[in-house]
């Protein structure tokens with residue numbers, strides 16, 4: 001008689017397989033069991049033809065990858081433990097000693113930190129280009145340039161670039177393009193089908209931490225492509241770095257994904273109402289939201305995200321930034337942020353709760369952008385609360401701290 005511990009581990013019972021429910025089941029594994037040695041030797045880890053090891057995928061992560069490809073218009077996907085890991089996976093896969101990467105001056109801060117703190121030590125240089133001037137990017141591309149990062153919109157200043165123009169320049173020079181698509185989330189525009197050209201960017205990196213998770217409780221990222229050779233370069237680096245995601249986290253994102261369109265639209269609606277209100281308040285010298293005709297790059301946003309000009313909601317994330325009027329020093333701006341009740345002080349966005357962060361733009365940019373007023377930037381991330389309540393909160397904080 002085999003011991004009970006052995007019986008419990010090698011139990012013969014299998015549940016019937018004809019189970020179906022709105023949500024897929026959760027599979028969790030480091031070890032994957034093969035039926036025989038021949039299968040162990042022949043199963044390929046690089047595609048979805050089988051399972052080899054938890055790091056290379058389970059039914060749960062394969063399902064999430066396929067749904068994210070649908071969301072963003074791509075063909076292949078790798079999942080990574082955070083949005084920043086998605087950025088790192090792309091740069092480490094494509095750049096070698098002697099290469100150069102170009103990043104926009106409004107780049108997501110930790111991407112710049114990766115260039116300065118890691119890539120540089122391996123002999124990979126970087127330059128920052130003007131995110132609103134395609135000619136500036138064109139002038140910086142050289143034989144060393146192997147990757148150009150793009151963002152639309154910029155994550156704090158929310159200026160919207162002429163994305164097709166930037167991609168066309170890179171393509172003409174044979175340089176791979178990677179878009180940090182966290183803001184667009186696959187909903188505001190299709191990064192792989194840009195107007196006026198065949199296809200679009202080569203790579204879309206996405207912080208699933210934001211809208212796909214939608215809960216403020218999961219860290220995850222994805223790297224999506226439409227070219228298998230490019231995907232395999234990224235997948236090989238992914239394997240060598242040991243980037244894996246947990247089954248329960250993948251399940252949390254799968255659970256949120258069906259409502260991403262509704263949540264994205266609701267956040268956009270709240271952000272536009274906040275932006276419209278902020279435009280009427282003298283304390284805010286400049287309001288930044290791509291749907292505002294006065295916001296930098298509005299025409300580019302409109303061409304890409306709202307070509308019919310209907311003002312349809314769901315074509316912009318829940319971010320809105322304001323440049324505080326110059327008479328408010330840092331202490332005043334901090335007091336305003338502290339006085340907010342519903343907007344919590346915290347990084348990230350895309351969850352149910354509205355958030356606020358004051359930023360010192362001078363420390364983030366190589367030069368102050370000509371189209372941004374001088375002052376302290378405050379970024380609001382609109383969550384899913386009632387817009388009237390959010391505006392009332394902004395009003396009471398304005399009155400308490402700034403008047």
Ligand SMILES: *Cc1c(COP(=O)(O)O)cnc(C)c1O
Nearest residue numbers: 082083084108155182207209220
């Ligand atoms: C949040 C964010 C990231 C990084 O995502 P994490 O999961 O927090 O690492 C990358 N890019 C942009 C634009 C982001 O907003």
